[in-house]
Amino acid sequence: MEIKFERFHLQSDLRSPLKGFETISVPTEVRIDPLTKRRSRIITWGLPSQGKFDFSKMAEDSKGCFFCPENVLQKTPQFLEEIVPVGRICIGRAVGFPNLNPVGSHGSVVVLCPEHFLHLNQFTSQIYEEGLSVAIEIIRRTMAFDPDTRYWQISQNFLLPGGSTILHPHLQVIGDPIPTNEMEWLLDASSAYSQRNGTHYWNDLIQIEKGLAKRYITQIGNIHWFVSYAPIGFNEVCGSVEGHGSITTVDKEEIASLAKGIVSTLKYYYEKNLNSFNFSIYSISGEAHYQLFLRVISRTPLQPYYLNDWTSFEVLQSELTANIIPEELCREIRPYFP
Numbered sequence: 001m002e003i004k005f006e007r008f009h010l011q012s013d014l015r016s017p018l019k020g021f022e023t024i025s026v027p028t029e030v031r032i033d034p035l036t037k038r039r040s041r042i043i044t045w046g047l048p049s050q051g052k053f054d055f056s057k058m059a060e061d062s063k064g065c066f067f068c069p070e071n072v073l074q075k076t077p078q079f080l081e082e083i084v085p086v087g088r089i090c091i092g093r094a095v096g097f098p099n100l101n102p103v104g105s106h107g108s109v110v111v112l113c114p115e116h117f118l119h120l121n122q123f124t125s126q127i128y129e130e131g132l133s134v135a136i137e138i139i140r141r142t143m144a145f146d147p148d149t150r151y152w153q154i155s156q157n158f159l160l161p162g163g164s165t166i167l168h169p170h171l172q173v174i175g176d177p178i179p180t181n182e183m184e185w186l187l188d189a190s191s192a193y194s195q196r197n198g199t200h201y202w203n204d205l206i207q208i209e210k211g212l213a214k215r216y217i218t219q220i221g222n223i224h225w226f227v228s229y230a231p232i233g234f235n236e237v238c239g240s241v242e243g244h245g246s247i248t249t250v251d252k253e254e255i256a257s258l259a260k261g262i263v264s265t266l267k268y269y270y271e272k273n274l275n276s277f278n279f280s281i282y283s284i285s286g287e288a289h290y291q292l293f294l295r296v297i298s299r300t301p302l303q304p305y306y307l308n309d310w311t312s313f314e315v316l317q318s319e320l321t322a323n324i325i326p327e328e329l330c331r332e333i334r335p336y337f338p
Protein backbone atom coordinates (compact mmCIF):
# COMPACT_ATOMS: atom_id res chain seq x y z
CA MET A 1 0.00 0.00 0.00
CA GLU A 2 1.29 3.45 -0.78
CA ILE A 3 -1.38 5.67 0.75
CA LYS A 4 0.37 8.66 2.26
CA PHE A 5 -1.19 11.42 4.33
CA GLU A 6 1.11 14.34 3.52
CA ARG A 7 0.73 17.83 4.93
CA PHE A 8 2.48 21.18 5.27
CA HIS A 9 2.17 23.21 8.46
CA LEU A 10 2.15 26.94 7.73
CA GLN A 11 2.14 29.65 10.34
CA SER A 12 1.48 33.37 10.27
CA ASP A 13 2.88 35.58 13.07
CA LEU A 14 1.38 38.99 13.78
CA ARG A 15 0.70 41.46 16.58
CA SER A 16 -3.02 41.22 17.31
CA PRO A 17 -5.17 44.26 18.18
CA LEU A 18 -7.51 41.78 19.88
CA LYS A 19 -4.79 40.87 22.39
CA GLY A 20 -3.21 44.27 23.17
CA PHE A 21 -0.88 43.90 20.15
CA GLU A 22 0.79 40.81 21.60
CA THR A 23 2.45 38.55 19.01
CA ILE A 24 0.23 35.63 18.08
CA SER A 25 0.69 32.71 15.65
CA VAL A 26 -2.13 31.56 13.41
CA PRO A 27 -1.63 28.11 11.91
CA THR A 28 -2.87 26.91 8.50
CA GLU A 29 -2.52 23.40 7.17
CA VAL A 30 -2.12 22.40 3.53
CA ARG A 31 -3.00 18.75 3.00
CA ILE A 32 -2.39 16.64 -0.10
CA ASP A 33 -5.10 14.21 -1.12
CA PRO A 34 -3.59 10.70 -1.05
CA LEU A 35 -5.30 9.73 -4.33
CA THR A 36 -5.52 12.79 -6.56
CA LYS A 37 -2.58 14.69 -4.97
CA ARG A 38 -4.74 17.80 -5.01
CA ARG A 39 -3.98 20.35 -2.27
CA SER A 40 -6.53 21.57 0.25
CA ARG A 41 -6.01 24.44 2.64
CA ILE A 42 -7.44 23.97 6.11
CA ILE A 43 -8.11 27.23 7.88
CA THR A 44 -8.22 27.05 11.66
CA TRP A 45 -10.37 30.13 12.30
CA GLY A 46 -14.00 30.76 11.39
CA LEU A 47 -16.46 33.63 11.45
CA PRO A 48 -19.08 33.38 14.22
CA SER A 49 -22.44 31.88 13.29
CA GLN A 50 -25.29 34.35 12.76
CA GLY A 51 -27.87 31.82 14.00
CA LYS A 52 -30.67 30.29 12.01
CA PHE A 53 -32.00 32.19 8.99
CA ASP A 54 -35.76 32.82 8.86
CA PHE A 55 -36.93 31.27 5.59
CA SER A 56 -40.67 31.89 6.14
CA LYS A 57 -41.02 34.92 3.81
CA MET A 58 -38.82 33.43 1.08
CA ALA A 59 -40.74 30.12 1.20
CA GLU A 60 -44.12 31.89 1.17
CA ASP A 61 -43.18 34.25 -1.71
CA SER A 62 -41.95 31.43 -3.96
CA LYS A 63 -44.71 28.87 -3.20
CA GLY A 64 -46.55 27.37 -6.18
CA CYS A 65 -43.35 26.79 -8.16
CA PHE A 66 -43.05 24.38 -11.14
CA PHE A 67 -42.13 21.58 -8.69
CA CYS A 68 -45.09 22.09 -6.33
CA PRO A 69 -47.72 19.30 -6.51
CA GLU A 70 -50.31 21.37 -8.43
CA ASN A 71 -47.79 22.02 -11.25
CA VAL A 72 -45.28 19.19 -11.35
CA LEU A 73 -47.33 16.87 -13.61
CA GLN A 74 -48.67 19.77 -15.72
CA LYS A 75 -45.74 22.07 -16.35
CA THR A 76 -42.58 19.93 -16.39
CA PRO A 77 -41.12 18.20 -19.49
CA GLN A 78 -41.59 14.52 -20.34
CA PHE A 79 -39.00 11.90 -21.35
CA LEU A 80 -38.78 10.67 -24.94
CA GLU A 81 -41.26 7.85 -25.50
CA GLU A 82 -38.39 5.41 -26.20
CA ILE A 83 -37.00 6.02 -22.68
CA VAL A 84 -40.10 6.40 -20.50
CA PRO A 85 -43.36 5.84 -22.46
CA VAL A 86 -45.52 7.38 -19.71
CA GLY A 87 -43.37 10.53 -19.70
CA ARG A 88 -42.20 10.74 -16.08
CA ILE A 89 -41.01 8.36 -13.36
CA CYS A 90 -42.77 8.48 -9.98
CA ILE A 91 -41.78 6.42 -6.92
CA GLY A 92 -43.50 7.23 -3.64
CA ARG A 93 -43.66 11.01 -3.50
CA ALA A 94 -40.65 11.62 -5.78
CA VAL A 95 -41.15 12.65 -9.42
CA GLY A 96 -38.47 12.49 -12.16
CA PHE A 97 -38.50 14.23 -15.56
CA PRO A 98 -36.05 15.76 -18.07
CA ASN A 99 -34.46 19.08 -17.21
CA LEU A 100 -35.82 21.90 -19.39
CA ASN A 101 -32.37 23.51 -19.18
CA PRO A 102 -29.93 20.59 -19.49
CA VAL A 103 -26.15 20.94 -19.33
CA GLY A 104 -25.13 17.79 -21.19
CA SER A 105 -26.42 14.71 -23.03
CA HIS A 106 -29.00 13.56 -20.52
CA GLY A 107 -30.11 15.92 -17.79
CA SER A 108 -33.00 15.19 -15.46
CA VAL A 109 -34.56 16.59 -12.33
CA VAL A 110 -36.04 14.58 -9.47
CA VAL A 111 -38.44 16.52 -7.25
CA LEU A 112 -37.93 14.94 -3.84
CA CYS A 113 -41.20 15.73 -2.09
CA PRO A 114 -44.42 17.75 -2.37
CA GLU A 115 -43.26 20.19 0.35
CA HIS A 116 -42.00 23.43 -1.22
CA PHE A 117 -39.39 24.02 1.46
CA LEU A 118 -37.72 21.86 4.10
CA HIS A 119 -35.22 22.75 6.81
CA LEU A 120 -32.18 20.47 6.85
CA ASN A 121 -33.50 18.58 9.88
CA GLN A 122 -36.76 17.84 8.04
CA PHE A 123 -35.21 15.69 5.29
CA THR A 124 -35.97 12.03 6.05
CA SER A 125 -34.38 8.79 4.88
CA GLN A 126 -37.61 7.96 3.05
CA ILE A 127 -37.36 11.18 1.02
CA TYR A 128 -33.88 10.23 -0.19
CA GLU A 129 -34.75 6.54 -0.68
CA GLU A 130 -37.57 7.52 -3.03
CA GLY A 131 -35.58 10.28 -4.76
CA LEU A 132 -32.51 8.12 -5.33
CA SER A 133 -34.72 5.26 -6.57
CA VAL A 134 -36.22 7.55 -9.22
CA ALA A 135 -32.74 8.81 -10.17
CA ILE A 136 -31.44 5.24 -10.55
CA GLU A 137 -34.45 4.24 -12.64
CA ILE A 138 -33.81 7.24 -14.93
CA ILE A 139 -30.17 6.16 -15.32
CA ARG A 140 -31.06 2.49 -15.99
CA ARG A 141 -33.64 3.39 -18.63
CA THR A 142 -31.44 6.02 -20.28
CA MET A 143 -28.48 3.61 -20.45
CA ALA A 144 -30.72 0.98 -22.07
CA PHE A 145 -31.53 3.63 -24.69
CA ASP A 146 -28.02 5.11 -24.96
CA PRO A 147 -25.38 2.60 -23.68
CA ASP A 148 -22.46 4.99 -24.37
CA THR A 149 -23.59 7.14 -21.46
CA ARG A 150 -21.35 5.61 -18.77
CA TYR A 151 -20.65 8.68 -16.62
CA TRP A 152 -23.39 9.85 -14.28
CA GLN A 153 -23.80 12.17 -11.37
CA ILE A 154 -26.71 12.37 -8.99
CA SER A 155 -26.34 15.71 -7.28
CA GLN A 156 -28.21 18.12 -5.09
CA ASN A 157 -27.78 21.88 -5.01
CA PHE A 158 -29.75 23.19 -2.06
CA LEU A 159 -30.65 26.88 -1.82
CA LEU A 160 -29.03 29.87 -3.49
CA PRO A 161 -25.51 29.45 -1.99
CA GLY A 162 -25.58 25.85 -3.32
CA GLY A 163 -26.40 27.15 -6.80
CA SER A 164 -30.12 26.48 -6.91
CA THR A 165 -32.61 29.15 -7.93
CA ILE A 166 -35.53 26.94 -6.86
CA LEU A 167 -36.14 26.36 -3.15
CA HIS A 168 -38.21 23.21 -3.70
CA PRO A 169 -35.93 20.23 -2.82
CA HIS A 170 -34.77 18.39 -5.94
CA LEU A 171 -31.91 16.30 -7.35
CA GLN A 172 -30.02 16.71 -10.62
CA VAL A 173 -29.31 13.52 -12.59
CA ILE A 174 -26.77 14.12 -15.36
CA GLY A 175 -25.27 11.53 -17.72
CA ASP A 176 -22.69 11.89 -20.50
CA PRO A 177 -20.45 9.73 -22.71
CA ILE A 178 -17.45 11.65 -21.30
CA PRO A 179 -16.43 12.07 -17.63
CA THR A 180 -16.39 15.33 -15.68
CA ASN A 181 -12.96 16.60 -14.57
CA GLU A 182 -13.50 15.17 -11.08
CA MET A 183 -14.54 11.76 -12.44
CA GLU A 184 -11.48 11.64 -14.70
CA TRP A 185 -9.14 12.56 -11.82
CA LEU A 186 -10.67 9.86 -9.60
CA LEU A 187 -10.59 7.28 -12.40
CA ASP A 188 -7.05 7.98 -13.60
CA ALA A 189 -5.61 8.08 -10.09
CA SER A 190 -7.34 4.93 -8.84
CA SER A 191 -6.39 3.02 -12.00
CA ALA A 192 -2.73 4.12 -11.69
CA TYR A 193 -2.79 3.14 -8.00
CA SER A 194 -4.05 -0.37 -8.85
CA GLN A 195 -1.37 -0.80 -11.52
CA ARG A 196 1.40 0.21 -9.10
CA ASN A 197 0.17 -1.71 -6.05
CA GLY A 198 -1.92 -4.57 -7.41
CA THR A 199 -4.67 -3.60 -4.94
CA HIS A 200 -7.82 -1.52 -4.99
CA TYR A 201 -7.34 2.06 -3.70
CA TRP A 202 -10.75 2.32 -2.07
CA ASN A 203 -10.40 -0.98 -0.17
CA ASP A 204 -6.95 0.06 1.03
CA LEU A 205 -8.13 3.54 2.07
CA ILE A 206 -11.09 2.18 4.06
CA GLN A 207 -8.87 -0.36 5.78
CA ILE A 208 -6.40 2.37 6.80
CA GLU A 209 -9.08 4.88 7.84
CA LYS A 210 -10.84 2.20 9.93
CA GLY A 211 -7.56 1.37 11.64
CA LEU A 212 -6.67 5.02 12.33
CA ALA A 213 -10.23 5.72 13.60
CA LYS A 214 -9.64 9.49 13.27
CA ARG A 215 -11.74 10.21 10.19
CA TYR A 216 -13.80 7.01 9.82
CA ILE A 217 -17.39 7.72 10.93
CA THR A 218 -19.21 4.41 10.58
CA GLN A 219 -20.35 1.63 8.29
CA ILE A 220 -24.03 1.51 7.29
CA GLY A 221 -24.71 -1.70 5.34
CA ASN A 222 -21.78 -1.92 2.95
CA ILE A 223 -21.30 1.84 2.75
CA HIS A 224 -18.32 3.31 4.55
CA TRP A 225 -18.78 6.88 5.80
CA PHE A 226 -15.73 8.98 6.53
CA VAL A 227 -14.32 12.51 6.54
CA SER A 228 -11.76 13.25 3.81
CA TYR A 229 -8.16 13.76 4.83
CA ALA A 230 -7.92 16.63 2.32
CA PRO A 231 -11.47 17.97 1.87
CA ILE A 232 -12.45 19.95 -1.21
CA GLY A 233 -15.25 21.80 0.58
CA PHE A 234 -16.62 22.76 3.99
CA ASN A 235 -17.66 19.98 6.38
CA GLU A 236 -17.05 17.34 3.72
CA VAL A 237 -18.42 13.86 4.41
CA CYS A 238 -17.84 10.94 2.03
CA GLY A 239 -19.54 7.61 1.48
CA SER A 240 -17.81 4.78 -0.37
CA VAL A 241 -20.07 2.00 -1.64
CA GLU A 242 -18.27 -1.33 -1.44
CA GLY A 243 -18.62 -3.62 -4.44
CA HIS A 244 -20.06 -1.11 -6.94
CA GLY A 245 -18.71 1.34 -9.51
CA SER A 246 -22.08 2.34 -10.90
CA ILE A 247 -25.21 3.34 -9.00
CA THR A 248 -27.24 1.18 -11.42
CA THR A 249 -26.25 -2.05 -9.61
CA VAL A 250 -27.08 -1.02 -6.02
CA ASP A 251 -30.01 -2.73 -4.28
CA LYS A 252 -32.78 -1.36 -2.06
CA GLU A 253 -30.82 -1.88 1.14
CA GLU A 254 -27.85 0.04 -0.26
CA ILE A 255 -30.10 2.90 -1.36
CA ALA A 256 -31.50 3.02 2.20
CA SER A 257 -27.94 3.12 3.61
CA LEU A 258 -27.01 6.00 1.30
CA ALA A 259 -30.16 7.86 2.36
CA LYS A 260 -29.35 7.37 6.07
CA GLY A 261 -25.85 8.79 5.66
CA ILE A 262 -27.06 11.87 3.76
CA VAL A 263 -29.81 12.58 6.31
CA SER A 264 -27.39 12.13 9.25
CA THR A 265 -25.01 14.64 7.68
CA LEU A 266 -27.81 17.17 7.10
CA LYS A 267 -28.95 16.90 10.73
CA TYR A 268 -25.42 17.80 11.85
CA TYR A 269 -25.34 20.74 9.40
CA TYR A 270 -28.67 21.98 10.82
CA GLU A 271 -27.33 21.88 14.38
CA LYS A 272 -24.34 23.97 13.22
CA ASN A 273 -26.74 26.65 11.82
CA LEU A 274 -25.83 25.73 8.24
CA ASN A 275 -28.64 25.70 5.69
CA SER A 276 -27.16 25.20 2.21
CA PHE A 277 -25.26 22.22 0.84
CA ASN A 278 -24.22 20.26 -2.26
CA PHE A 279 -23.76 16.56 -2.75
CA SER A 280 -22.67 14.45 -5.69
CA ILE A 281 -22.67 10.73 -6.33
CA TYR A 282 -19.99 9.86 -8.90
CA SER A 283 -21.27 6.82 -10.83
CA ILE A 284 -19.10 5.21 -13.51
CA SER A 285 -19.81 1.94 -15.35
CA GLY A 286 -17.28 -0.57 -16.62
CA GLU A 287 -14.19 0.47 -14.62
CA ALA A 288 -12.82 -2.33 -12.41
CA HIS A 289 -10.59 -0.05 -10.30
CA TYR A 290 -13.25 2.49 -9.47
CA GLN A 291 -15.62 2.45 -6.51
CA LEU A 292 -18.93 4.32 -6.30
CA PHE A 293 -18.44 7.41 -4.21
CA LEU A 294 -20.51 10.20 -2.67
CA ARG A 295 -19.41 13.56 -1.31
CA VAL A 296 -21.51 16.02 0.74
CA ILE A 297 -20.30 19.54 1.55
CA SER A 298 -21.92 22.48 3.29
CA ARG A 299 -21.93 25.97 1.80
CA THR A 300 -21.75 29.29 3.56
CA PRO A 301 -25.30 29.60 4.91
CA LEU A 302 -27.82 31.97 3.43
CA GLN A 303 -27.89 34.93 5.82
CA PRO A 304 -28.07 38.73 5.70
CA TYR A 305 -24.89 40.07 4.02
CA TYR A 306 -24.24 36.61 2.55
CA LEU A 307 -20.57 35.85 2.04
CA ASN A 308 -19.63 33.77 -1.01
CA ASP A 309 -17.32 30.93 0.02
CA TRP A 310 -15.42 30.73 -3.29
CA THR A 311 -12.63 33.30 -3.14
CA SER A 312 -9.65 33.84 -5.44
CA PHE A 313 -8.10 30.78 -3.77
CA GLU A 314 -10.75 28.46 -5.18
CA VAL A 315 -11.64 30.15 -8.47
CA LEU A 316 -8.20 31.37 -9.57
CA GLN A 317 -5.64 29.34 -7.61
CA SER A 318 -7.52 25.98 -7.80
CA GLU A 319 -6.75 25.48 -4.11
CA LEU A 320 -9.79 24.41 -2.12
CA THR A 321 -10.39 25.43 1.44
CA ALA A 322 -12.09 23.94 4.47
CA ASN A 323 -12.77 25.60 7.79
CA ILE A 324 -12.73 22.70 10.23
CA ILE A 325 -9.97 20.20 10.97
CA PRO A 326 -11.21 16.91 9.44
CA GLU A 327 -10.50 14.88 12.58
CA GLU A 328 -12.52 17.38 14.65
CA LEU A 329 -15.43 17.16 12.17
CA CYS A 330 -15.36 13.37 12.44
CA ARG A 331 -15.57 13.52 16.27
CA GLU A 332 -18.46 16.00 16.08
CA ILE A 333 -20.53 14.25 13.40
CA ARG A 334 -20.23 10.63 14.65
CA PRO A 335 -23.13 10.91 17.14
CA TYR A 336 -25.47 11.98 14.31
CA PHE A 337 -24.95 8.68 12.45
CA PRO A 338 -26.86 5.49 13.34
Ligand SMILES: [Zn+2]
Residues within 6 Å of the ligand: 062, 063, 064, 065, 066, 067, 068, 069, 115, 116, 168
Ligand atom coordinates in the same frame (compact mmCIF):
# COMPACT_ATOMS: atom_id res chain seq x y z
ZN1 LIG B 1 -42.49 24.32 -4.93
